[in-house]
Amino acid sequence: MEEAKKFIEELENKRKEVLSHFDEWRELYPDFKRISEIMENFKTNDLLVEYQKNSLPTFIGDKAIEIYKKCLSFKVKLKMYKIDKLGYSYTPIPHCINSEKVKLFVDEYQTWGRKSYEIWHDVYYLKEDFFNNRGYKFKWEFSVKYDMLKYDLQKIEKIYNETIEFLKSGIELINKYDEIITLEYETNSFEMSFFEREKEIKQLQENYFGSDEEYCYVYTLECDFFVFYVGIAFNPSERFEQHIRGAFYDESHLFKSKFIQKYHEQVKQKIVYEGTRRDCKKFEREYISKHNPLGNMTEGGEG
Numbered sequence: 001m002e003e004a005k006k007f008i009e010e011l012e013n014k015r016k017e018v019l020s021h022f023d024e025w026r027e028l029y030p031d032f033k034r035i036s037e038i039m040e041n042f043k044t045n046d047l048l049v050e051y052q053k054n055s056l057p058t059f060i061g062d063k064a065i066e067i068y069k070k071c072l073s074f075k076v077k078l079k080m081y082k083i084d085k086l087g088y089s090y091t092p093i094p095h096c097i098n099s100e101k102v103k104l105f106v107d108e109y110q111t112w113g114r115k116s117y118e119i120w121h122d123v124y125y126l127k128e129d130f131f132n133n134r135g136y137k138f139k140w141e142f143s144v145k146y147d148m149l150k151y152d153l154q155k156i157e158k159i160y161n162e163t164i165e166f167l168k169s170g171i172e173l174i175n176k177y178d179e180i181i182t183l184e185y186e187t188n189s190f191e192m193s194f195f196e197r198e199k200e201i202k203q204l205q206e207n208y209f210g211s212d213e214e215y216c217y218v219y220t221l222e223c224d225f226f227v228f229y230v231g232i233a234f235n236p237s238e239r240f241e242q243h244i245r246g247a248f249y250d251e252s253h254l255f256k257s258k259f260i261q262k263y264h265e266q267v268k269q270k271i272v273y274e275g276t277r278r279d280c281k282k283f284e285r286e287y288i289s290k291h292n293p294l295g296n297m298t299e300g301g302e303g
Helices: 002-019 022-028 030-044 046-053 058-071 080-084 099-132 140-145 149-188 194-208 236-247 255-262 277-291
Strands: 215-222 227-233 268-276
Touching: 022 030, 022 140, 030 046, 030 099, 030 149, 046 058, 046 099, 046 149, 058 099, 058 149, 058 194, 099 149, 140 149, 215 236, 215 255, 215 277, 227 236, 227 255, 227 277, 236 255, 236 268, 268 277
Parallel strands: none
Antiparallel strands: 215 227, 215 268
């Protein structure tokens, strides 16, 4: 055990000793100076800095997920980790646009992603070799001693240039499909996308905390037989459409949604009061207390 510990300490000291010569080698060897200049880019270039954190850099991966959400139907019931994987699922995934165009995007992006993983390892080993003298692929003391720095420089320049061009190609790929998918959605979609539904939900959450002085409407959801829900909205017609969509997607578990699912074609919205949000909250509480609609889960007055 002591021998192993001593051996590891010797290796660590040797590693640090080699690093201590870097300033001297920059002065003595033009090729090593150029290598150092290239490697400094891995600390300062935004693309490279982000890439070193993840083999699928966020400036590409996050945008790819956003584009994929524009392809999915708002009714999709995938877990978020599967959406992040762009399509890996054992069951058919409902799309809101032409599925062939979705497949082209996913296939091309995943091919780029596999290549990214390979290049990322080259970058990782290069960075560790230069900044920490790990010796994975480059042995600096050996290269200095046997005049191999010019060959190291050629290899490092190749890795650097290929990495930069590869990351630029990823950005171009994402921008290309963002235009294609967005245009396809705007012109040929047959229902709302998962992406638009997320935006809609976010807007609903923001509106929920609207000012008490904002002018609003109290509305009911009803069918031919009874009123099953009462709510408050700044834009009732838009809110009505959101209720219908939500009943077949992320709000399908709510009690009010069960009525919408069962009486879909008969469901109507009726405005029963209008005024400031403060007054609407008061009216909603009184209405629920008096009529007790089955779809309301609270006493009302929340927003």
